[in-house]
Amino acid sequence: MFAKAFRVKSNTAIKGSDRRKLRADVTAAFPTLGTDRVSELIPGKEELNVVKLYAHKGDAVTVYMIGGNPILFELEKNLYPTVYTLWSYPDLLPAFTTWPLVLEKLVGGADLMLPGVVVPPTGLPQVQQGDLCAIALVGNRAPVAIGVAAMSTTQMLASGLKGKGFSVLHTYQDHLWKSGDKSSPPAIAPLAMNPTDSNEEKVDPGLHGNLSSLTLEGEEENRKVHHPEASEDTSSGALSQDSQDSKPLQEQMDELLHQCFLHALKSRVKKADLPLLTSTLLGSHMFSCCPEGQQLDIKKSSYKKLSKFLQHMQQEQIVQVKELSKGVESIVAVDWRHPRKGSTLEGGEVRRIVIDYAKRNSLVDADNRNALFPFSLVRLDPILCDCVLEKNEQHSVTKLPWDDLLTRCLQNMQPAYQVTFPGQEPILKKGKLSPIDITLAQKAYNKKVTVVRNLETYGLDPCSVAATLQQRCQASTIISPAPGAKDSLQVQIQGNQIHHLGRLLLEEYRLPGKYIQGLEKAPKPGKK
Incomplete structure (x- = not known):
């Protein structure tokens, strides 16, 4: 939200009655903070300013400033703490951890995707979709961002930690942070957790019998996991x-x-x-x-x-x-x-x-x-x-x-692929397997031609394909070297012949559709 510069509308000192109302709103929004810490966050005598601004996307935001630092901001009647506040109260919100390299993406305005979330030994915090959460970096509990959970913890785990995890609202080093004293996050050591003190059920990282599947043991049977005592034998794959x-x-x-x-x-x-x-x-x-x-x-x-x-x-x-x-x-x-x-x-x-x-x-x-x-x-x-x-x-x-x-x-x-033709030894080639590429090109006098490339990769002779198309389409064909491809030819057929070409490749040569690119450009049948 604050990845780009915002426009300030007004900056005024708060009144006494509004200060008391703000304390009540903070207490309601963050009940775990407690009355004493709310009074500490919003003191009675220190100057408190209210800044009304418009974010770069037009959102109207109210920011509360104390001692030159933004401590809270309000968006659509919802209160959010800034990183300055979270550095003083790191346990105010459920905290998730990510890698230091991810921070640069978050500062640039990106949301936090679940593959970037680090799962601690004690498991992920339990949150519901829409809950406000803090985001910290590995090795330091001081939050560097706040965001809204895009799904519950249960949904995160069920997805295999894939997809968007948090819609990020504010980060360290964004423009809201820059409106303060620009201090860096303090070094707050992660909480020391003794696994024996946890009441959560212990699970063992057992592997499925097929190691290449990378699934939990028994995942195909309702995603069951084994207790430590059930996997003491080293032959079980633990x-x-x-x-x-x-x-x-x-x-x-x-x-x-x-x-x-x-x-x-x-x-x-x-x-x-x-x-x-x-x-x-x-x-x-x-x-x-x-x-x-x-x-x-x-x-x-x-x-x-x-x-x-x-x-x-x-x-x-x-x-x-x-x-x-x-x-x-x-x-x-x-x-x-x-x-x-x-x-x-x-x-x-x-x-x-x-x-x-x-x-x-x-x-x-x-x-x-x-x-x-x-x-x-x-x-x-x-x-x-x-x-x-x-x-x-x-x-x-x-x-x-x-x-x-x-x-x-x-x-x-290094990627590679292997192609096997009947009666021949398999052919192994480096690089990624390129699909047969079908494109339409515009020629002089608004005439269209159909161009086909990469036929040789799939054992097809461009000359034979050109001859077949020339007979079926009753159109002229040209064979020429494919641009940018060594020892490769392309076939050019006059007109939009993608429909005929698709039938030839799919029905007669029986090539899977996933290896053909451009069939969607075939002319649509006329109205009856």
């Missing part, structure tokens, strides 16, 4: 949930060392930088790749020295280290290739590999053991970090929900 903190310090430091090393090679070191002093690699690249809240100390690792660690990386054929001058080692070569590069995998295989890898390396977050799969969190070790994280996420993202992790893995892979 993921290991050892805590990172339970690992020895040396093992944790080894993992951090690998993570920083691979991050540095992935995002900071370029081929042009080689040869690179090993001391420069550590001081200028690896230390800066260390996640926030962690400190890289090689002496606490099992390697003790950087040279020993790099020797191990050389044995793994990741880098090549040489002593270019006496006593000074440099990295002279890096193997940038992934061991699985060139092999093909189906989506189900990718999911199974990632899930098996997380099981084998105990990467499921132990603090999140009560969350439902696929919403439990997975800790990112160096390999996963290298696969899925962007450069601007390296210092902040250490865990991802299952669905986000798997989606990122699939998106980062």
